Amino acid sequence: MRVGRSGVAFVGLALILLWVVLALAAPWLPLPSPTAQDYAAFAHPGPSAQHWLGVDPLGRDTLARLVWGARVVLLLAPLSVLAAYAVGCTLGLLAGYYGGWTDALISRASDVILSFPVVVLYVILIANIGPSAFNIVIAVVLAAAPGVGRIVRGLARRLAAQDFIAAARLRRESGLYIMVVEILPNCRGPLLTDVCIRLGYTTIMIGTLGFLGLGLPPPSPDWGGMVQQAGPMLTVYPAMALIPAGAIISLVLGFNLLADGLSEAP
Amino acid sequence: MTALLAIRDLRVEYASARRPVLALPGFSLDLAPGESFGLVGESGCGKSTLLLAILRHLGPGGRITGGAIVFEGQDLLTADAAALRRVRGGRIALVPQEPASALNPSMTIGRQLMEVPMQHQRVGRAEARERAEQALADVRLPDPRGAMARFAHQLSGGQQQRVAIAMALLARPALLLLDEPTSGLDVTVAAAVLDLLTALSETYRTAMIAISHDLAVVARLCARIGVMQAGEMVEEALAATLFAAPRHVYTQALLAAMPRLGGAAPRTEAPPGETLLDVAGLSKSYTVGGGRVRALEDFALRARRGAMVAIVGESGCGKSSFARVLAGLQAADTGAMRFAGRDLAGRTLAARSPREVAAIQMVFQNPETTLNPAHTVGQPILRALRKLAAPAPLPLAARLAALLEMVRLPAAIGRALPRQLSGGQKQRIAIARACAGAPDLLIADEAVSALDASVQATVVDLLRHIQRARGTTILFISHDLALVQAIADEVVVMYGGRVMQSGPAARLLAPPQHPYTAALLAAVPPPPGAPRAAIRLRGEPSDPRHPPAGCRFAPRCPRHLGKLCDDTPPPVQVTADGGRIACHIPLPELALG
Amino acid sequence: MPAGSLLALLARRVASLGLTLLAASFLVFMLTQFSPANVARETLGAYALPEQVRALTRSLRLDDPILLRYARWGGVLLGLKADPLQDPRLGLHFTDPRGARYFGNFGYSTLFRAPVADVLWSRLANTALLGALALAVIVPLSLALGILAGLRPGGLLDRLISVSAIAMTSVPEFALGVILVAIFSVALRWLPGTSPLTTGAGWPLASQLVLPVAVLAIYDSGYVARMVRVAMIEVLGQPYIRTATLKGLSRRQVILRHALRNAMIMPFTVLMLQINWLIGGVVVTELVFAYPGFGRMLLQASLFGDVALIEAATLIALSIAILTQLLSDIGYWLLDPKARG
């Protein structure tokens, strides 16, 4: 049973690594520039010897855009999840360890944000502060940090009631030391799974924003934007939209399979 | 008479990551109809596996790889599913450990009970209802009809255990399997459950296999006892024989570790020092679920330097609350707590001086949560040395090694992670950690109650060693009166947040005693053949949010006087030998027992 | 105490609803401060003269300080004051058949140039239809898949279902929409590619709902099924299941009588949360299928900077979310005897 499960996780890891390797190697791969327009391929955008996966509606190499787009996703998704974790863990630890008013304040504020339907929150945020890599990070932090905070708060509360925390207090450790050294390392297990799920979800979200026209400004290769731009060509050149869609699916699948494997592992 | 149950060379394995673990290498047992057999052994020795193997229901990964289990002439190992279902619950019934989780939380008690006769005796609903209600009455559950409509969580632990017993007995099985029937219950409640089981087995003549880590419990229930170690029965004998003349060295160790009333160890020889801790009128309350719980009320205690003072009482009596207030984890509401001349009552750790913090340290109850699973076990000791201990010329590593040596652990263990340690080892680490700052007072809050008997004994020994060798005052908190009476110099008996009785340990055994003290003593299972104490308490501790106006113990007191006890807090009476008893019954009358 | 605790719960929830709405509405109002969209310009079109834009900005009082605008908006919403935009002297022809002053007046949508109330409710009804249908698929599908998978963890069926469920949740809605349209509208021509909810073209309403519902249901069922599976596995590992088995009950009886109800408690909450998710999930789906619903309206309003409409939509979405939470609490209260005390 475990072999089967970890096999699934392995597939997930392999999918992620595939994209990571491609993204890292992008500058050295024998690919055209992701923004270069091939006017010759324009009329026949399907896969060809020059363009293995064809070109996009503006005649740009799909493979190159996928690979360079992977750099964007694989930078933005982990960065924003990391930032969300930094904020979420801080809030969660404060609320969970200190309790009382600190907890009430943080928890109520989180409740307000968590009550928003997530996509609505992202749309309102990005539509108002404008689409850019930095703002996407801001949006993910605002939308995801309360969720992380809630998990960490629960863990911290449970851990704070344990005897080793009382023991630490008895040796006059500061609150900061207890939160960071005593509590935080023990949140690792449950959070690791959550990180993977959130990475997958953030990838979807970045794609969705791109699809809604709220993604990175052109001509940056943006997977969601690629699907959206190729959407009108679907009936004529289905591959143009389905390939970037497949790229997003494979990466999200990778994160989700890994999360599944991690959560099932002992 | 043929055997009801014959187990031959039973071999059980559990799948594991590397290779299968042999839980039972070849177990054999014969049981006659109506016979009761007790199996004792420490956790992980395979005794629960045996019970589940008999019912052929080993959890995931468990596999019976050899042997035979013949029950009423049928080999259960080859029985088909239908036959197995007839046996389970019908002919062999299990009283599970921890009834709280063994009862379905979303199904009424009544429906869970009715399932048994409906399944095994093919009776209708009405008939099943009647039988279920009768069964609840048989296990002496108050208000059986009302209980039918309730859910498990609405019952207390003792009541849940009675329900589980009723469920097991409903189909009139030929064999009853008892899995740790009293673990998790308070001593007075456990005593009542044991009484009930004894009575029932006499009434129904049901054969019984009872397993426990507590030799006293199986001895109380069963005529024949097996001692199990690592999957093998190392000794088997009649109860009286086993106690009188244990043959196997393991059995001897078990017996030696078993605390016995009156079997007092040598007391502190050191002359009583000056008063280190003087607590008076201490109160502490919490808000829980919309109500106020008075965890401590007018609490008083006095400890001399170098003495071992014990606080004893059942769960929720307030003993741990006191420990936390004393340690400074929480502040008291009112009262005085003078420690080495300074009042600490209203001051938590943040308000105490470094020296005051270092002076009072604590060893916690649960070995599983006392160490941070993310750090090596040496880390908290090192931190304590750095934060609490006075500067010393020796390097930290050497001081760590010395502390580990003091708790009789090898120095190398400091680099291990908690999960690589046994429960006893963890508690030793906890003691070393607490001693790093050379405290004047060490609080041991139920520090040994989660440990197996033999381990418990060695940890207690260690504490007494520290007490003697370092002159450390020890506040020993426990629910086990027998243990406490054996090791402590002074004992405080608590109930419902109040002190019922206090005084020198030795004088607890003889009247005049508080009725609660007497009940606690009576609840300690006596060795086979010894006379049984008759005092049993009614019901269970009342809701701490709504305590009685008078004596806290009044609702359960066997010597309840009436309105006076209910409405008026009892006076504290001082006995001739320095004991203090809070009771309305005059001392001479109390002395009559 | 049980009934009392439920009442207390209700009271707490209503109070938190009010506070949350207040906080959220202010948050959204502040957020629209950052919006680059200029309502006056958008209203008048690209070629309006700058002075026309300035005049309309003044008329719409868009140059007032934000706190003042927020207070005014709140006053109008509560029916304490008349909507200043309806002043006929402004010549905006903003009139609301309900009058200028009533409770629940969300004001005037500058995007649709109509009272928000005129725009909002019919779209909400359309989205409710979509959401209800999606839920009607999600609930039985995810429960069936989750329970089947949870019965034998690690078994072939479990692995099949688990991996499919993960795969289902790994496909973003917009990608799924594109894929389904490619298959069912373009290649097979079985279903219409858009869902404008008009039947003139011969596509019955039902056929227009199939793909949007499928997108929502497929993405979400995978997620919920995994939750149900976990709950089922956890419940099946509980001691009371062993008790039931050792009573001599058959596996079927154990699962139906003892496992299912307990295994439903956690997924029930999760399922109720899906209503909240659906409100957001429809944004993408409605865009892909040109469905005249709440989500697409919200997207348009956000891109346009229509504060009144964004506020209204947000508050309604939040109210639904919080009311669902309340429903889920009540359901939990009914499902789990422990919650009843």
Added chain:
Amino acid sequence: MLAEFGGEPPLASLRRQLAEGRIGRREFLRYAVLVGLAVPEALAEIGAAGTARAALPQGGTLRLGTRVKDIKNPHTYSWGAYDSNVCRQVCEYLTLTDHDNVTHPWLLERWQVSDDLQTWTLALRPGVKWHNGEDFTADQVIWNLRRLTDPAVGSSFLGLVKGYLMREVPDGTGADGKPRTRLVLWDAQAIERVDAHTVRLHCHSPQVAVPEHLFHYPALMLYPGDNGVFGPGAQGTGAFTLTDFEAGKLARVRAVKNYWGEGPQLEAIEFIDLGDDVSAGISALASRQVHGLVDTDPMQYPALHQIPFLQFYQVSTAETAVLRVKLDAKPFDDARVRQAMRLGLDNTEIMQVALRGLGTAGQNVHVAPVQPDYGRVPAVRRDVAQAKQLLADAGYPTGFETTLYLPASPGWLAAACQAAVEQWQEIGLRVKLSVMPGAAYWDVWTKVPFGCTLWYHRPLGVMVLGLAYRAGVPWNETGYANPAFDRLLAEAEGTLDAARRSAVMAELEAMLQADGPMVQPLWRTLFTFMDHAVQGFTMHPSQYVFGNQLALLAG
């Protein structure tokens, strides 16, 4: 504008030019009807006859995919194709400019213009009735025109007629202490009632385009009783009446009985909102949920082109995207830089990418070959080496970095910009794109140093040059100020002699090619697809739909 006709009566001048072969028949037709010749007569003069309409089938509901936006205040409409298309079926205009740029009388029977082009007499068509049976009268026309020119109403019609019907008067001081002005009709009698069916416009300066202005999309003739508000059941003179309307979803008009003109054949028209997603439009057409689209995006072409049951319609226009710079902003203040930017682009390729071939390459002159006053200039060629050299000369041997601002819609603007940016890379220009929401861009479009502006179709090149490149005019987004250019432009505006004017225009265009403030890479061909069942449709350069001309084949 055409300020004068060289002293000669306009019609006589046109006839002479036609006779001398100096203008084409189409141009003659266009100007002749503008100055008052009825269309059949004008057609007769050029030897053509109106084509008889084939018998069209009756009945059916036409469904068109579009955006359905608010239509309540017709006089303030701002989206020509979206909102006025619904109202146009119900309410009508005094004139009609057809897909050939020829303006016909519509609710007017005819018009007459004084030789100085300052007095326009508009005769109403007799027999036109509102849906409620009332006569259509001069008083109602005057009510509409006064309302359209009332600044408080805020109609964009005002901008068109400002130059010859309005004047500014002081209006106190503003909050900033500066004096304010407001626009009023230049004379109380500017709009004169002659009799019950005749209105006369008195202009303070000559204007030839009055009939075209009367077809400006907000200039709908509304029923005064409706107080300028349009909605279901509103009065109109048109062939249809509005029955249902829900913004963002659907508008539905139903045919009225006893329409004064030809048609309608259709029973009803539904305008169905398909949102902003261009894919939805394709899906809707492919699934035959709509018969056609009002507006299309070049990206939709490949898919729609493939659908067998669709008919392609197109019309060349003067709609374009201008990548323009601010002349006072470094480094664009150097003419060599601007020239390098033009030389760095292959306009044909940009057009191919951005419009998928549905257009023609621009010559960086912002006057379209389809405009009658276009003057022939040499085609532009990409020359990377020369562009680099020019940049080096200007002090940018390695190029420079800059940001190009553009509105988010329409989408092909971004495509054009991306193509240009990619090509500029080769000459060392590193351009970042900043896409702004449309409303945000239109707020700053005259201020950003480097922007991409969409210019819609206008019938004459001089109109565009006058709006965008004359020194000091409000829409001069580049700050272009060239006295020689302005002098020549005024000359072109006052020249009716086509050959002479084209020569002047060629000079103007050459100036723009030499030191102009922009690159203008393409001209758009507007197109759409309609189901074969749709009859009588022609593609209008402003995407207008005339429901009374349309019909649906059964089945």
